[in-house]
Amino acid sequence: MADLINLNSSNIVPNGFNNVLRYEFSGSSVNFTNSEITIQSIGLNNSQFNIDKNQYANTTFSIKMPTGATTSTINIDLKDGYYSYSTINGFVRNQLETAGAYLIDGSGNYVHYIRIQENPTYYACQIDLSPVPISLPVGWSRPATGLYSLTGTGLPTTAYTPQITIQPNFNKIVGFTSATYPATQQTSLQTFLSNFTPEINPVSNYIIRCNLINNKYSNPPDIIGSFTNQGTTIGQYIEVKPNEYTWLEIPDSVRSYIEIIIMD
Structure with missing residues (x-):
């Protein structure tokens, strides 16, 4: 039996980037045994700047x-x-x-x-x-x-x-x-x-990391998935629904929260 956990704007951890979401389990913790996790869907607005002094020094x-x-x-x-x-x-x-x-x-x-x-x-x-x-x-x-x-x-x-x-x-x-x-x-x-192919958007892919997993096929080992901007531009809605779920094993452990980090 699968349980659905929904992370939204109320789960954002303030860090200046809005890229970390944390879900605190009710009670003190959850004991994961023989468990797996996957991404069901992703939905967010495209708010990625392509010109940014601190991130890309390209201004x-x-x-x-x-x-x-x-x-x-x-x-x-x-x-x-x-x-x-x-x-x-x-x-x-x-x-x-x-x-x-x-x-x-x-x-x-x-x-x-x-x-x-x-x-x-x-x-x-x-x-x-x-x-x-x-x-x-x-x-x-x-x-x-x-x-x-x-x-x-x-x-x-x-x-x-x-x-x-x-x-x-x-x-x-x-x-x-x-x-x-x-x-x-x-x-x-x-x-x-242009004398080489321009990159009007420096980011072509987003990586999703999750604190619950230890994926031996990825580096870093906590990568749970990735997605693109789906052809959207700034202000448009990105919606990702995988055709097939990729289930990843959660090492047997006791955890008090799920943390998702989105990185470019």
């Missing part, structure tokens, strides 16, 4: 904008969160606008000279870098403050493109070897595609 990169006869470096430091290439691009544009590294066309649209986007055909991240004009196009205007404003260091003396420096760890997100693109200043449109 930073920089952009060199041509100005005058030199360049100005804009350091990008993404806030912890879940980002697509579109939202990374939006964050970059916000930083460029804060720095005044943009122009305004005749329709009032902000013109940026760098774009980060996905290229689904090549399963890659694509970075486009356009030359910054040496003079203001007819009908266009400058930002009120910052780099390309009237009081800033101004437009470049040569129509160079920006350069982007991809830092270690962030490079895995976009699939580029850590380097500066282009390596030297260029005067024509530059397009770069």
Whole structure:
């Protein structure tokens, strides 16, 4: 006869990560003899960040904008969160606008000279870098403050493109070897595609550990199972229902609680 034990948010052990659940047995303890345990189902919301300063150290990169006869470096430091290439691009544009590294066309649209986007055909991240004009196009205007404003260091003396420096760890997100693109200043449109497969989500699999078992086929030996995000993205519900149960032996022992740890 099998007994079902349900662990939910009320069983979370406060540790700052919400990844430990503990079920205290009623009474003092339970004597396990000739017992086995398995996972019946898993359900939780996808709340895994793909950009995280402490976990992955993948929040930073920089952009060199041509100005005058030199360049100005804009350091990008993404806030912890879940980002697509579109939202990374939006964050970059916000930083460029804060720095005044943009122009305004005749329709009032902000013109940026760098774009980060996905290229689904090549399963890659694509970075486009356009030359910054040496003079203001007819009908266009400058930002009120910052780099390309009237009081800033101004437009470049040569129509160079920006350069982007991809830092270690962030490079895995976009699939580029850590380097500066282009390596030297260029005067024509530059397009770069990932030179290795990007990992927009650093976590592909979650490990479930349980204090009741000693699984001789796993390392560490308390692994009871694993699961993926089931193709979900941030905020969506992950639901896992195994087609077959994998029963694992519980060593004969006396236990006062079950503890489940979910790790990436």
